[in-house]
Amino acid sequence: MLNPTGSQILVGASDNTFEYTLSGGANVDNYNIQTVFGTLAVTDGTNPDDEMEVDDALVVSIIDQNEKNGNGTVTYYDLNDSVTYNIDVTNIYDEGKTITLQTIEGVLIDQNTFYNVPKGENISTTARSGISEADILAGEFTAQVTANVGELTK
Numbered sequence: 559m560l561n562p563t564g565s566q567i568l569v570g571a572s573d574n575t576f577e578y579t580l581s582g583g584a585n586v587d588n589y590n591i592q593t594v595f596g597t598l599a600v601t602d603g604t605n606p607d608d609e610m611e612v613d614d615a616l617v618v619s620i621i622d623q624n625e626k627n628g629n630g631t632v633t634y635y636d637l638n639d640s641v642t643y644n645i646d647v648t649n650i651y652d653e654g655k656t657i658t659l660q661t662i663e664g665v666l667i668d669q670n671t672f673y674n675v676p677k678g679e680n681i682s683t684t685a686r687s688g689i690s691e692a693d694i695l696a697g698e699f700t701a702q703v704t705a706n707v708g709e710l711t712k
Contacts, residue, residue: 649678664690
C-alpha cells in the first residue's frame with residue numbers, strides 16, 4: 559500500500575514523500591524497491607513553462623448586491639441606476655501576499671489594496687457603478703475586476 563505525504567494545494571512547492579507497506583505474507587526478498595522523493599509543485603500559469611493557468615473563478619468572484627434572489631430572476635436597470643457589487647478574492651499562494659484590485663473605468667472600489675493577506679485567505683470589498691446610455695443600448699453591462707498579487711509589504 560502506498561501513502562503519499564505531500565499535500566500542496568496552494569501555488570508553491572513542497573517536498574513530496576510517501577510510505578509503503580507490502581501486503582501481508584509478501585516476501586520482502588522478492589522485491590527491489592527504490593524510493594525516489596520529489597517536489598510537488600502547484601503553478602499559477604504565469605510562467606511560460608506552466609502547463610495550466612488557474613481558473614479566474616477560483617481567485618475572484620463578483621456578486622451583484624441588487625440581485626433580488628438567487629433563483630435566476632433578472633434584475634432590470636434604468637439609466638443612471640447604481641449597481642453595487644461584492645468582490646471576493648482568494649490568495650491562492652502558499653505565502654502571504656499584497657493584493658491590488660483593478661477594474662474598468664467608471665467603477666469605484668471601496669478598497670483596492672489589501673496588504674499582507676495570509677496564504678489561502680479571502681478578502682472582500684464593495685464596488686459601485688452607474689448604468690450608462692451605452693449599457694442600455696448594448697442591453698448589458700460588464701463588471702470586471704483584476705487581482706494583481708505582489709510581495710508582502712515590509
